[in-house]
Amino acid sequence: MDGARPGLRLRAAAGGPVSFVFAGLVSKSALGNGWNQTVYDHIGLKVKSLEASVRFYRAALGVLGHVLHSQDEASASFGPPGEPGLWLYLVTGSVGPGIHVAFRAPERSAVDRFHKVGLDAGGQEHGSPGVRADYGAHYYAAFLIDPDGNNVEAVCLR
Numbered sequence: 001m002d003g004a005r006p007g008l009r010l011r012a013a014a015g016g017p018v019s020f021v022f023a024g025l026v027s028k029s030a031l032g033n034g035w036n037q038t039v040y041d042h043i044g045l046k047v048k049s050l051e052a053s054v055r056f057y058r059a060a061l062g063v064l065g066h067v068l069h070s071q072d073e074a075s076a077s078f079g080p081p082g083e084p085g086l087w088l089y090l091v092t093g094s095v096g097p098g099i100h101v102a103f104r105a106p107e108r109s110a111v112d113r114f115h116k117v118g119l120d121a122g123g124q125e126h127g128s129p130g131v132r133a134d135y136g137a138h139y140y141a142a143f144l145i146d147p148d149g150n151n152v153e154a155v156c157l158r
């Protein structure tokens with residue numbers, strides 16, 4: 001993610017917290033497709049109390065060197081300095097399943113393919129490929145709901 005981050009315009013999420021995933025790097029050889037890229041862009045968790053969750057993650061991730069990057073009435077973000085990778089989204093409605101995982105795409109056409117192939121494979125539409133200017137001027141993303149209700153995104157930052 002660059003510039004503006006997802007939490008800046010987020011409405012309250014309607015779901016429950018599930019699990020946590022760690023971001024990592026994949027080498028060119030591991031992917032075998034000529035790409036050398038970061039796997040995850042960010043992870044999103046739905047929380048019932050931003051205050052409680054910010055208190056918890058500030059302590060737990062603080063010892064790992066993470067800082068609170070942003071906080072507003074609907075969201076907060078944590079990560080190492082300059083790298084907000086964990087987003088907390090306040091739940092205000094009924095609790096549904098699923099977390100939010102955003103995968104990095106190396107180019108915009110890969111975001112388009114992710115969306116088309118994912119729909120054909122049973123994913124549910126959650127956002128057509130396109131720039132999300134509210135997130136950042138170069139934030140090109142598409143969103144799908146997977147068969148278990150997780151909100152999966154592919155994002156290209158150029």
Ligand SMILES: N[C@@H](CCC(=O)N[C@@H](CS)C(=O)NCC(=O)O)C(=O)O
Pocket residue numbers: 006007010011012013014044089100102126127128132143151153
């Ligand atoms: N349908 C929206 C989906 C946006 C979306 O899911 N954004 C992520 C953050 S990058 C998220 O978890 N948002 C929480 C929410 O929408 O409540 C779109 O196409 O822009």
